[in-house]
Amino acid sequence: MPSDPDIWLHIIYGYLHDLAIATYLGGAVAMEFVLGPAQGSIPPAQAQVMGQKTSDRFLWLVWGSLGVIIVTAVLRLEHLGRLDWTWPFFNSGLSLDQSYGRTILAMFLLWCVLVVNGSLVTFVFRPRLAGKFTPGTSAAQVTASQTAKMQAATWIQRLTRVDLGVAVVIALMGASLKWGGLI
Amino acid sequence: MDTLLATVHALAWAVYVGGSITMEWVLRYAQRTMPPSQVGVVCKNAGTRYRWFALVSLLVIGASGAAMFLRIDDAELAARAGSPELSLGDSYGRTMLLLTVGWLALAATVAAMAFWLHPAQRKRSRPDMTSEAIAAERLRIGRAIKQMDRALKFELVVSVICIGIAASLRTGGLI
Numbered sequence: 001m002p003s004d005p006d007i008w009l010h011i012i013y014g015y016l017h018d019l020a021i022a023t024y025l026g027g028a029v030a031m032e033f034v035l036g037p038a039q040g041s042i043p044p045a046q047a048q049v050m051g052q053k054t055s056d057r058f059l060w061l062v063w064g065s066l067g068v069i070i071v072t073a074v075l076r077l078e079h080l081g082r083l084d085w086t087w088p089f090f091n092s093g094l095s096l097d098q099s100y101g102r103t104i105l106a107m108f109l110l111w112c113v114l115v116v117n118g119s120l121v122t123f124v125f126r127p128r129l130a131g132k133f134t135p136g137t138s139a140a141q142v143t144a145s146q147t148a149k150m151q152a153a154t155w156i157q158r159l160t161r162v163d164l165g166v167a168v169v170i171a172l173m174g175a176s177l178k179w180g181g182l183i
Numbered sequence: 184m185d186t187l188l189a190t191v192h193a194l195a196w197a198v199y200v201g202g203s204i205t206m207e208w209v210l211r212y213a214q215r216t217m218p219p220s221q222v223g224v225v226c227k228n229a230g231t232r233y234r235w236f237a238l239v240s241l242l243v244i245g246a247s248g249a250a251m252f253l254r255i256d257d258a259e260l261a262a263r264a265g266s267p268e269l270s271l272g273d274s275y276g277r278t279m280l281l282l283t284v285g286w287l288a289l290a291a292t293v294a295a296m297a298f299w300l301h302p303a304q305r306k307r308s309r310p311d312m313t314s315e316a317i318a319a320e321r322l323r324i325g326r327a328i329k330q331m332d333r334a335l336k337f338e339l340v341v342s343v344i345c346i347g348i349a350a351s352l353r354t355g356g357l358i
Contacts, residue, residue, distance in 0.1 A: 002274075007354045014350035018193075022346060025194070026201015027209075034202065034236060035210060038229035042221045050225070053213040061208065168194065175189035182186070 006079075013076045020068035021174070024114075025167045027061050032160060055126065055156075062118055070111060077104070099181030106183055107173050110166050117159045117166075125159075128152040185254065192247040196349070199240035199289075200342045206233055207339055234297040237338075241290050248286070252279075267355045274356030278348060281358060285345040292338045300334055303327040 002008055035054055039047045077083040082094045094101040129152050137145075176182035210229060214222045260267055260275075267275030304327045312320070351357035 001358060002351075002354065010354050011347070011351045011357070014353055015347045018196075018350050019200070019343065019346050021193075022197040022200040023204050024201065025197040026199065026203075027205040028201075029198050029236070030202040030205035030233070031209070034229050034232045035205070037232060038225050041224050041228040042217075046217065046221055050213050050217065053216065054209050057209045057212050058205070061205070171193050171197065172186070172190045175193055176186040178189065179186055 010076070010079055013072050013079060016068055017072035017076060020065040020072065021167075021171065023061055024065035024069070025164075025171065027058060027065070028160060028164045028167065031058055032164065052130070059118075059122055059126070063122075066111070066115060066118060073107075099183060100177065101181075102183050103173050103177060103181035107170050110170050110173075113166055114163055114170075117163050121156055121159055125152040125156050129156075185251075188247050188251050188254070191243060192251060195240045195243035195247065196346065199237055199244065200346055202233060202236055202240070203335070203339045203342055207335065230301055234293065234301060237293045238297060241286070241293055245286060245290070248283075264355065274358060275352065276356075277358050278352055278356035282345060282348045282352075285341055285348060288341055289338060289345070292334055292341070296331065296334050296338075300327060300331045304331065 002011070031054065039050055039054075042050065074083065077094070078085070082100075083089060090101070094104060096102055096105065129149055173182050206229070210225075214225070217225065255269060257269065260269065267273055269279070270276045271280065304324060348357055
């Protein structure tokens with residue numbers, strides 16, 4: 001067992017970082033290829049309830065993972081001596097003339113893409129799916145609402161697939177850091 | 184090649200561990216409000232798909248892990264912080280062995296779920312069954328569901344621990 005608390009800290013940061021990435025990526029795969037098709041095996045009304053429950057719960061996992069990923073990434077870089085809390089923050093290893101620095105920047109930008117997509121799903125498209133009809137709603141309003149819901153569901157599916165692709169690219173870049181970076 | 188192998192290895196772990204967390208945290212939560220008959224249908228459908236994902240992920244983890252193991256360069260390893268060695272006399276080697284044991288435990292659990300526990304949950308009913316036989320069948324299915332539940336929890340705990348063991352390899356090992 002390591003006796004140095006500093007090494008333990010490094011292991012814990014790495015562990016939480018890896019676990020958060022696994023939760024995000026593996027969760028997206030399970031939602032898309034396991035739970036999604038399983039939803040199709042039950043009646044549509046029940047499938048809608050199941051979809052809402054699983055999505056609500058999964059969004060907690062997504063936001064939790066994205067938060068843990070960025071916090072542990074910053075702490076690990078600081079622990080490796082590549083980042084500090086005083087100006088200019090980035091140390092020599094993170095400059096853009098080195099592959100390591102460019103790869104870290106690309107990973108951060110892609111993480112921002114995941115946050116933007118997650119925000120779109122959580123705050124724009126999910127609320128559109130949750131709307132209910134009141135007794136006085138006309139047939140035209142019902143049709144318009146159903147069209148809007150279907151469009152929102154299509155967008156959520158597209159964004160989830162984009163997120164999955166982006167997460168795979170981030171994993172590739174992360175793996176390359178051990179050998180100095182990818183780009 | 185090293186980057187590609189490490190990416191495939193990490194992705195397979197992510198699909199496997201993230202999948203089991205999602206099954207436990209998301210699917211189990213959604214099941215609570217569903218009628219029992221539909222829980223059965225969803226479980227059968229999701230369980231069948233998930234077991235193939237889990238088996239393929241574990242195979243990829245094993246194959247890419249073995250390839251990475253064979254490509255370990257002693258000189259490059261010694262140059263890392265703490266100069267780890269690939270022997271049981273060193274923490275790095277012992278941790279690697281522990282990770283392999285963890286992988287074997289996971290592979291055995293997933294194989295047991297796929298080929299024994301999951302099929303055991305199928306209801307076997309015949310028109311000539313007595314009420315005692317029906318009660319015994321219900322009891323058997325109940326036991327099979329409980330065993331599956333235990334196996335899923337064991338799998339989740341071991342896989343999450345394996346991620347921690349693997350993370351410790353970067354700093355020279357854990358034990």
